[in-house]
Amino acid sequence: MTDELDDTTEDRELLSDRIRNALEDEIATGKLEAGAALDEQQLADRFGASRTPVREALRQLAANGLVEVRARRGVVVARMTPERIMDMFETVAEIEAMCVRLATYRMTPLERSHLIELHDSSEAIVKKGDFDAYDTFNRAFHEAIYHATHNSFLAEQAIAIHNRLMAFRRAQLQQEQRLDRSRVEHEAIMEAIAEGDGELASRRMRAHMLNAATALRRFIEANKLT
Amino acid sequence: MTDELDDTTEDRELLSDRIRNALEDEIATGKLEAGAALDEQQLADRFGASRTPVREALRQLAANGLVEVRARRGVVVARMTPERIMDMFETVAEIEAMCVRLATYRMTPLERSHLIELHDSSEAIVKKGDFDAYDTFNRAFHEAIYHATHNSFLAEQAIAIHNRLMAFRRAQLQQEQRLDRSRVEHEAIMEAIAEGDGELASRRMRAHMLNAATALRRFIEANKLT
DNA sequence: GATGACGAATTTGCATGCAAAGATGATGCG
DNA sequence: CGCATCATCTTTGCATGCAAATTCGTCATC
Numbered sequence: 001m002t003d004e005l006d007d008t009t010e011d012r013e014l015l016s017d018r019i020r021n022a023l024e025d026e027i028a029t030g031k032l033e034a035g036a037a038l039d040e041q042q043l044a045d046r047f048g049a050s051r052t053p054v055r056e057a058l059r060q061l062a063a064n065g066l067v068e069v070r071a072r073r074g075v076v077v078a079r080m081t082p083e084r085i086m087d088m089f090e091t092v093a094e095i096e097a098m099c100v101r102l103a104t105y106r107m108t109p110l111e112r113s114h115l116i117e118l119h120d121s122s123e124a125i126v127k128k129g130d131f132d133a134y135d136t137f138n139r140a141f142h143e144a145i146y147h148a149t150h151n152s153f154l155a156e157q158a159i160a161i162h163n164r165l166m167a168f169r170r171a172q173l174q175q176e177q178r179l180d181r182s183r184v185e186h187e188a189i190m191e192a193i194a195e196g197d198g199e200l201a202s203r204r205m206r207a208h209m210l211n212a213a214t215a216l217r218r219f220i221e222a223n224k225l226t
Numbered sequence: 227m228t229d230e231l232d233d234t235t236e237d238r239e240l241l242s243d244r245i246r247n248a249l250e251d252e253i254a255t256g257k258l259e260a261g262a263a264l265d266e267q268q269l270a271d272r273f274g275a276s277r278t279p280v281r282e283a284l285r286q287l288a289a290n291g292l293v294e295v296r297a298r299r300g301v302v303v304a305r306m307t308p309e310r311i312m313d314m315f316e317t318v319a320e321i322e323a324m325c326v327r328l329a330t331y332r333m334t335p336l337e338r339s340h341l342i343e344l345h346d347s348s349e350a351i352v353k354k355g356d357f358d359a360y361d362t363f364n365r366a367f368h369e370a371i372y373h374a375t376h377n378s379f380l381a382e383q384a385i386a387i388h389n390r391l392m393a394f395r396r397a398q399l400q401q402e403q404r405l406d407r408s409r410v411e412h413e414a415i416m417e418a419i420a421e422g423d424g425e426l427a428s429r430r431m432r433a434h435m436l437n438a439a440t441a442l443r444r445f446i447e448a449n450k451l452t
Numbered sequence: 453g454a455t456g457a458c459g460a461a462t463t464t465g466c467a468t469g470c471a472a473a474g475a476t477g478a479t480g481c482g
Numbered sequence: 483c484g485c486a487t488c489a490t491c492t493t494t495g496c497a498t499g500c501a502a503a504t505t506c507g508t509c510a511t512c
Contacts, residue, residue, distance in 0.1 A: 063289035
């Protein structure tokens with residue numbers, strides 16, 4: 001079936017952007033797995049478009065590091081070595097730590113109460129063991145912190161990198177217990193924020209992220225997936 | 227004159243990549259100033275190509291935030307507000323601080339001696355007051371630190387963000403005295419690295435970068451350039 | 453003189469076409 | 483049976499063409 005994009009909506013958005021978003025999503029969620037070849041004509045057919053907007057979308061994804069263009073030899077979903085994934089996790093951990101430190105010192109009372117509310121809402125999700133809901137919450141939680149840095153450039157960078165790791169995060173979160181531990185770690189971070197101790201919040205955030213990375217590494221080694 | 231790209235070289239590289247690199251460079255060095263409209267046909271003529279590779283290049287630049295595509299209304303060089311530039315500087319300062327902390331703990335003796343050598347070489351440059359040479363040195367100095375983190379993903383991110391600020395950094399470095407002060411600050415960072423005190427190196431690096439930002443702000447306010 | 457409407461001229465977004473590079477696979481040779 | 487070679491097929495990279503959207507200039511109106 002062609003034209004799988006929702007073409008009932010006003011097509012104000014550029015076709016190349018819609019294709020980019022769709023591919024971004026499929027890569028992030030793992031629907032398109034690492035190393036998969038992305039044939040231009042095939043994608044064009046699938047989206048009911050010509051190769052031109054598909055190519056533009058692929059170039060944009062390449063600029064963001066989600067796919068790899070091998071000149072004249074096609075485009076593949078960026079293949080990540082375990083080392084690279086760990087490097088990315090460490091980078092995210094450091095950036096998140098940086099963000100929460102800045103956020104602790106700069107957030108407004110309104111932002112603080114919003115974050116508390118968000119955190120409180122996660123209790124029910126953990127109880128239900130709803131992985132998808134927790135994933136959504138987790139994203140909102142971290143983005144709330146990014147924005148509380150009151151540095152929009154930093155927030156954008158953090159979101160971009162966070163997104164690139166999303167595929168792996170989801171796999172990792174499905175591990176048993178991890179949901180529960182994640183919430184406990186969030187709790188500790190919240191306490192540090194409440195006390196206004198940015199350095200402590202920062203260290204706890206780094207530990208939180210590195211715990212997630214460790215959980216993921218175990219998952220990778222157990223399942224032998226890259 | 228058309229075809230200003232060097233077409234004597236093997237054209238192994240994609241045309242769209244060559245155009246992207248050329249534009250990237252012109253934006254970074256300020257040759258193309260913020261807000262300038264980028265006409266596709268005009269660029270195509272200038273590079274002796276058709277609009278297709280130009281469009282692909284522009285899309286890639288957009289994905290990196292260097293230009294802004296306004297759907298159906300053309301592409302302009304990303305216009306930066308003074309706030310945004312300061313946000314970028316703060317982000318770079320924090321990332322550099324992070325890098326130097328990690329690098330202090332992880333660099334090999336070889337990397338350390340390379341960095342020392344590099345730093346020593348800057349003395350003569352400062353004495354001559356050679357801004358361009360200092361700019362080149364400065365870039366090498368910071369990149370050496372990025373790589374010494376032994377985290378290639380982080381290094382790539384740092385370089386990418388660093389590059390986006392280059393245009394402004396150059397303007398800032400041309401202020402009197404700044405060259406000298408920059409070297410003194412590097413000296414202090416080197417000392418902390420030599421002592422193996424990553425936290426201290428980190429704080430000094432952050433201060434170093436924020437000093438540069440402050441110098442730039444004064445420059446912007448004095449010259450009313452955005 | 454400012455403002456708004458309308459038509460021409462650009463300019464963008466996308467489709468299509470074509471040449472060249474790379475992948476594929478059959479054939480011949482060791 | 484393995485491997486190199488060559489012809490064929492596929493896919494990419496870029497040019498060109500066309501329709502739709504936007505901008506610009508002109509004119510009429512207030």
